[in-house]
Amino acid sequence: MGYLEKIQGPDDVRALPLEALPELAREIRERLIHVVARTGGHLAPNLGVVELTIMLHRHFRSPEDKLVWDVGHQGYVHKMLTGRNDRLPTLRQYGGLSGFLKRAESEHDIWEAGHTSTSLSAALGMVVARDLQGEKGKVVAIIGDGALTAGMAYEALNQIGHLRADLLIILNDNEMSISPNVGAISHYLTKLRTHGGYLRTKEEIEQLLLRLPQGKRLTRVAERVKESLKALLVPGVLFEEMGIRYFGPVNGHDFTALDEALQQVKKLRGPVLLHVVTKKGKGYPAAEKDADTFHGIGPYKVESGEPIRRVGPPSFASFFTRHLIRLAERDPRIVAITPAMITGSGLKPFLERFPDRLFDVGIAEQHAVTFAAGLANAGMKPVAVIYSTFLQRAYDQVVHDVAVQRQNVVLAIDRAGLVGGDGETHHGVFDIAFLRTLPNMVLAMPKDENELGHLLYTAVRYDGGPFALRYPRGEGVGVPLDEEYREIPIGSWEVLREGRDLMLLAVGPNMIALGEKVAQLLARRGLSAGLVNARFIKPLDREMLAEFAAKRIPVATLEEASAQGGFGSAVLEALAEAGQLGIFVRAFGLPDRFIPHGSVSDLLRDAGLVPERIADELYARLRGDALAPSVREEGGIGS
Ligand SMILES: Cc1ncc(C[n+]2csc(CCOP(=O)(O)OP(=O)(O)O)c2C)c(N)n1
Numbered sequence: 169m170g171y172l173e174k175i176q177g178p179d180d181v182r183a184l185p186l187e188a189l190p191e192l193a194r195e196i197r198e199r200l201i202h203v204v205a206r207t208g209g210h211l212a213p214n215l216g217v218v219e220l221t222i223m224l225h226r227h228f229r230s231p232e233d234k235l236v237w238d239v240g241h242q243g244y245v246h247k248m249l250t251g252r253n254d255r256l257p258t259l260r261q262y263g264g265l266s267g268f269l270k271r272a273e274s275e276h277d278i279w280e281a282g283h284t285s286t287s288l289s290a291a292l293g294m295v296v297a298r299d300l301q302g303e304k305g306k307v308v309a310i311i312g313d314g315a316l317t318a319g320m321a322y323e324a325l326n327q328i329g330h331l332r333a334d335l336l337i338i339l340n341d342n343e344m345s346i347s348p349n350v351g352a353i354s355h356y357l358t359k360l361r362t363h364g365g366y367l368r369t370k371e372e373i374e375q376l377l378l379r380l381p382q383g384k385r386l387t388r389v390a391e392r393v394k395e396s397l398k399a400l401l402v403p404g405v406l407f408e409e410m411g412i413r414y415f416g417p418v419n420g421h422d423f424t425a426l427d428e429a430l431q432q433v434k435k436l437r438g439p440v441l442l443h444v445v446t447k448k449g450k451g452y453p454a455a456e457k458d459a460d461t462f463h464g465i466g467p468y469k470v471e472s473g474e475p476i477r478r479v480g481p482p483s484f485a486s487f488f489t490r491h492l493i494r495l496a497e498r499d500p501r502i503v504a505i506t507p508a509m510i511t512g513s514g515l516k517p518f519l520e521r522f523p524d525r526l527f528d529v530g531i532a533e534q535h536a537v538t539f540a541a542g543l544a545n546a547g548m549k550p551v552a553v554i555y556s557t558f559l560q561r562a563y564d565q566v567v568h569d570v571a572v573q574r575q576n577v578v579l580a581i582d583r584a585g586l587v588g589g590d591g592e593t594h595h596g597v598f599d600i601a602f603l604r605t606l607p608n609m610v611l612a613m614p615k616d617e618n619e620l621g622h623l624l625y626t627a628v629r630y631d632g633g634p635f636a637l638r639y640p641r642g643e644g645v646g647v648p649l650d651e652e653y654r655e656i657p658i659g660s661w662e663v664l665r666e667g668r669d670l671m672l673l674a675v676g677p678n679m680i681a682l683g684e685k686v687a688q689l690l691a692r693r694g695l696s697a698g699l700v701n702a703r704f705i706k707p708l709d710r711e712m713l714a715e716f717a718a719k720r721i722p723v724a725t726l727e728e729a730s731a732q733g734g735f736g737s738a739v740l741e742a743l744a745e746a747g748q749l750g751i752f753v754r755a756f757g758l759p760d761r762f763i764p765h766g767s768v769s770d771l772l773r774d775a776g777l778v779p780e781r782i783a784d785e786l787y788a789r790l791r792g793d794a795l796a797p798s799v800r801e802e803g804g805i806g807s
């Protein structure tokens with residue numbers, strides 16, 4: 169029996185002799201590689217923090233000492249060492265372990281995060297609470313070099329330094345965000361890494377100066393000279409100048425070096441940053457070689473690292489890039505912006521074709537949006553490609569810098585809808601509600617990858633202000649692409665199927681497929697339901713809506729988004745405004761709760777967005793039959 173199988177919690181980790189740790193690390197890596205090969209997940213980040221996680225649990229007594237992980241995608245090792253190793257094969261599965269930390273899963277999961285760069289702010293909050301309550305215990309934030317490119321991290325560092333907060337920050341620097349890290353901060357960290365590993369403080373540097381010939385005089389010369397010497401000699405001066413003592417860099421795979429470093433820094437009071445250098449994907453050649461692909465990967469063959477690809481059409485993201493390249497060929501104003509998601513957004517072909525017209529701004533969604541507004545302000549046609557969930561971080565920039573000024577920015581909202589294994593923090597289900605309420609905003613979603621191209625063509629030619637174009641994670645529908653693009657009239661819907669007794673208004677490919685099945689089920693029961701591709705969420709096709717109302721045809725809306733404030737709400741508001749609420753309307757969407765991880769089909773079923781449930785309810789309501797009990801279930805269909 170190996171070491172890992174005997175570990176039920178951090179006490180067991182602390183009980184192991186130092187010399188047993190390399191074998192424990194090997195066992196952890198072997199299990200990670202085999203389990204994630206089946207479940208999919210964030211393999212490379214976790215392989216990079218095996219030794220670090222082991223040592224953190226040896227030096228700090230979780231949960232009295234609080235380990236606050238940034239993002240949490242690198243929390244698998246932490247879970248294995250805190251009593252959840254046996255459940256690892258349920259990772260990211262419906263009802264199984266989350267791929268991020270979850271307080272409901274364990275007392276050792278102090279903080280939940282799927283979005284980067286929140287750990288420092290949260291940790292500082294815990295430090296201040298501890299001190300105000302007179303509690304004990306260390307607070308340790310573990311943040312990656314990528315997460316350190318987000319502005320929110322500096323807002324926290326600013327206050328940490330100001331308060332001289334007694335907080336340990338572990339900077340896990342693997343030179344990678346998802347793709348190789350970018351920006352001036354990353355460049356600075358590279359300089360620090362190449363300084364070679366030493367653990368000197370400012371004081372020691374000053375002692376060193378004093379030992380130099382003329383050292384006394386030297387140290388007496390103007391503060392400016394000393395400061396500039398310090399900047400040369402003192403590593404981490406960026407942090408030091410914020411009042412945060414910097415130590416490192418330390419080899420994050422060397423148990424002895426980590427042990428010594430943690431031994432030293434944990435005794436210190438006040439804000440301390442330990443710079444740990446790790447390798448993303450460590451211990452699995454395929455992941456070491458291609459940490460970008462193995463950052464977040466689907467199932468793969470262990471022997472070769474070759475992804476087990478499902479046969480099917482390319483992803484919406486890759487279709488989007490194909491259209492963007494075709495349009496950028498003709499329009500030099502078009503530039504693309506990504507906040508550190510080149511790979512996930514499928515933008516690599518665009519980068520290869522137009523290296524000077526793609527801007528990776530790092531993990532900086534707020535900056536990405538306002539940078540786009542600045543570009544538009546100067547006559548360019550910026551296309552900001554941002555996952556729906558990450559766009560949430562830039563909402564005020566959309567309002568204040570884009571919508572108010574009617575800047576001609578295209579917001580390409582990828583991962584719009586349920587995303588599956590990433591769960592609550594990643595489903596793109598709120599952007600309809602938070603964008604449709606903005607004046608000057610156009611918001612559209614295509615029925616398939618071909619219409620995606622026509623809507624993008626319409627968007628880049630539109631000069632009436634912001635145009636938000638949302639599309640889902642996952643594969644296209646499998647339709648051919650037209651040779652030529654055509655403009656789609658803004659605010660126009662498309663009738664896909666005529667109906668006499670009911671019109672289903674569906675947003676996006678999944679809901680159109682769902683609507684088609686509902687219409688077929690109702691047809692078998694003698695109810696004629698039509699289906700509309702509601703490709704514009706804003707502006708609505710008020711003409712078509714008024715026509716249904718005038719003919720007193722009931723409508724039902726279908727959206728893979730929060731029903732609260734979503735497309736269905738917009739339709740209800742429009743009918744109420746036109747005094748046409750007399751017709752029956754039902755808005756089907758996601759319920760008023762956060763949707764966990766699992767397959768999209770499991771999650772849609774859970775939310776009641778399945779044809780049988782919807783057909784049952786609509787039939788019962790329209791034919792006056794008593795509602796089937798199952799349909800009345802609370803919290804199911806968007807309530
Ligand atoms: C606000 C936000 N934007 C983008 C992402 C997508 N994302 C997840 S992990 C990651 C890279 C994080 O890099 P780093 O902090 O260095 O961690 P590593 O994966 O290298 O361990 C990114 C961009 C996110 N989770 N949150």
Ligand SMILES: CC(=O)[C@@H](O)[C@H](O)COP(=O)(O)O
Binds near residue numbers: 241346
């Ligand atoms: C942890 C994180 O936020 C990203 O790695 C995210 O999981 C990527 O999502 P996709 O797999 O949809 O690109």
Ligand SMILES: [Mg+2]
Binds near residue numbers: 312314341342345
């Ligand atoms: Mg990193």
